[in-house]
Amino acid sequence: MFTLFIKNMVCNRCIMVVQQELDKLGIAAKNVRLGEATLEKELTTTQQKLLNGALAPLGFELIDDKKSQLIERIKNIIIELVHYHEPDGKRNLSDILSDELQHDYNYLSNLFSEVTGTTIEKYFIAQKVEKVKELLVYDELSLSEIAYRLNYSSVAYLSNQFKKVTGLTPSHFKQVKAEKRKPLDEV
Template sequence: MTTLFIKNMVCNRCIMVVQNELDKLGLPAVSVSLGEIVFEKEPSLEEKNNLAEALSALGFEMIDDKKSRIIEKIKNTIIELVHHQDNEAKTNLSDILSTRLHNDYNYLSNLFSEVEGTTIEKYFIAQKIERVKELLVYDELSLSEIAFQLNYSSVAYLSNQFKKTTGLTPSHFKQIKEEKRKPLDKV
C-alpha cells in the first residue's frame, strides 16, 4: 500500500472530484479520503505527474514534504470534526490531534503556527464559526441547538465568539443573510 497526500480537500464533494479524476486516468485507488489517496501499488512517475496536473487544474495539490502533510492532516482532522461529526468531539482537540497524528501536541502546535501563521486553536475557532454561519443560513436549528451541536458550553459563549470573529451577532448575521436572499418567485 502507498499513500499520496493531497492539499485543499475539504469536503465530500472534493473526495468525489478526486475519485472522478482517478477514474479518468485509470488509476485504481483502494480509498480516497480527505487529503489522502491510498493505492494498492505505487503509481509510476508518469501517472503521478498526470494526476498532479489533473488535480492542480481543479485547485488541489499533491504534497511531498513531511511538514506539509502534517499540516494538511491537522486541517483535515479539524474540518472533519467541525463539519462532519456533529457533537461527537467531547475530547480535547489536543488529545484528538496527538492521537490521530501520532505526535506530541506541542510539536504539532508549533509546526502549525510556524507554517500557517496562526494557531491551531484560532483555525479551529474559524472553522466552528464557518459552521455556525452555515447552520444559521440553513435556518433549521435554534442558536441553542447549534451551540449544543458544536459543543459550546453556552449560547452566550457561542455568541461572544461569533461576534469577536465576525464583528456581528449571530442574529444580525442571520438578518443580513435573509435580507440578501430573494424569494424564489422574485428571482
C-alpha cells in the same frame, strides 16, 4: 499501500472529484478521504505528473513534503470533526490530534503555527464559526441548538466567539446571511 496527500480537499464533493480523476487515469485507490488517497501502489513519476495536471485545474494539489502533509492532515481532521461529525464532548482537540497523528500535541501545535501563521485553536474556532454561519443560513436550528450541536458551553460563549471572529452578532449575521460565508478551503 501508498498514501497521497492532496491539498484543498475539504468536502465530500472533493472526494468524489478526486476519485473520478484517479479512475480516469487508471490509478487504483483503496480509499479516498479528506486530504488523502490510499493507493494500491506508489505512483510512477509519469503518473504523478499526469495526476497533478488533472487535479490542478480543479483546485487540488499533491503535497510532497512531510511537514506540509502533516499540516494538511491537521486541517482535514479539524474540518471532519467540525463539519461532518457530531462532537464528542469527552475528548479535547489536542488528544484527538495527538492520537490520530501519532505526534505530541506541542510538536503539532508549534509546527502548525510556524507554517500557517495561526494557531490550531484559532483554525478550529474559524471552522466552528463557519459551521455556525452555515447553520444560521439554513435557519433550521435555534442558536441554543447550534451551541449544543457544536459543543459550546453556552449560547453566550458561542455569540462572543462568533462576534470576535466576524464582527457581527449571530442575529445580525442572520439578517445579512450568505454573502458573509467563506468556502472551507479559504478559512
